[in-house]
Amino acid sequence: MSEPTIGELGEFGLIELITADLPETPAVVIGPGDDAAGVTLESPVLVTTDVLVENVHFRRAWSTGADLGRKAIAVNVADIEAMGGRAVAVTLALSAPPDTTVAWAREFAAGVRAECAAAGVALAGGDITGAGELVVSVTALGVTDGRAPVRRNGCRVGDVVAVRGRLGWAAAGLVVLGRGFRSPRVVVEAQRAPEVPYGAGAEAAEAGATAMIDVSDGLLADLGHLARASGVTIDVTAGAFEIPEPLQAVAAATGTDPLRLVLTGGEDHALAATFPAPDAVPDGWLVVGTVRAGDPAVLVDGEPWPDEDRGWKHF
Incomplete structure (x- = not known):
């Protein structure tokens, strides 16, 4: 007997499945079920949106529905963290083929619930549509609790650069999965769903961070955004990084440079400030470099990175 599909469950049955037993927050005064959600927020309000497309940002052969549910929430909340904010609500749009199984949708909903609880956000609403492939779009709303948002353009000459969270783990997982393996398990899991350092963005803002960014495309690539926005040179110290054993194992087994994984690997959604x-x-933050006067650039030990591969490029 074949598994029931979301086409058979129907739009409203799928909505009920996804929105059942979700975490709540005081900011969401009208949740799923109306034409629009009702959210009470202070000013300024932080808003960010990310889209995850099947076979571009994830593969069902590699990730479970729960992995995708977690990832969809995490990558958006990470952007609120990077502004020094606190995420309070998300909306979610899911486009899926009608033959997607209800079992997969149930896993996806469980992943959404788990990550919403971990991030301290409520799912305020969203949309469900049929499509030829899976696409998930999430919008996150956040507040700064009275602080000014931490932007990319605030780096000052003499500042130190620090990171919080894992770097290179998701990239190592991609290398492993791309070769048809499933171990080390910890890096494979890191590729499937990031481990965002929730609360660290607000912590950095309170400590006086001058600029900050979510490391989604790779540390060198994303520090490049800070350098260009601020008109400075950022010099990263390679020796500041202690390469974790799982990354060393992947590098040794695949002929990959472990430092390259750390400096150019994306999708970990660590924070750099x-x-x-x-x-x-x-x-809990690791100092990894300094800000210098000069044309916008990112150097490693005072020298340009030896090739153009600094991180993920969408086009």
């Missing part, structure tokens, strides 16, 4: 001085950097 600049601070006025080393003693301003909060506990």
Whole structure:
């Protein structure tokens, strides 16, 4: 007997499945079920949107429905974190082929619930449509709790650069999966769904971070956005990074440079920020470089990175 599909379940049955038993927050005063959600937020309001497309951002052969549900929430909340904010609500749009199984949709909903709970956000609403392939779009709303948002253009000469979260793990997982393997398991799991350092963005803002960014495309690539927005040179110290054992194992088995994984690998959704001085950097953050005067550029140990591969490019 074949598994029931979402086409058989129907649009409203699928909505009920996804929205059942979701976490709630005081900011969401009208949740799923009306033509629009009702959200009470202070000013300024932070808003961000990300789209995940099947076979571009994920593969069902590699990821479960729960993985995708977690990832869809995590990558959006990470952008709110990068502004020094606190995410409070998300909306979610799911486009899926009618023959997608209800079992997959149930897994997806469980992943959404789990990550919403971890991030402290509520699902306020969204949309469901049929499509030829899976596409998930999430919009996250956040607040700064009275602080000014931390933007990309605030780096100052003399600042130190610090990171919080994992770097290179998702890239190592992609290398492993691309070769048809499923171990080390920890890097494969990192590729399937990121481990966002929730709360670290607000922590950095309170500590006086001058600029910040979510590391989605690769550390060098994303620090390049800070450098260009601020009109400075950022110099990364390669020796500041301690290469974790799983990354060393992947590099040794595949002939990959482990430092390249750390510096150019994307999808971990760590945070990178600049601070006025080393003693301003909060506990748990790792100082990895400095901000210098000069044309916008990112250097490694004072030299340009040896090739153009600095991270993910969408086009």
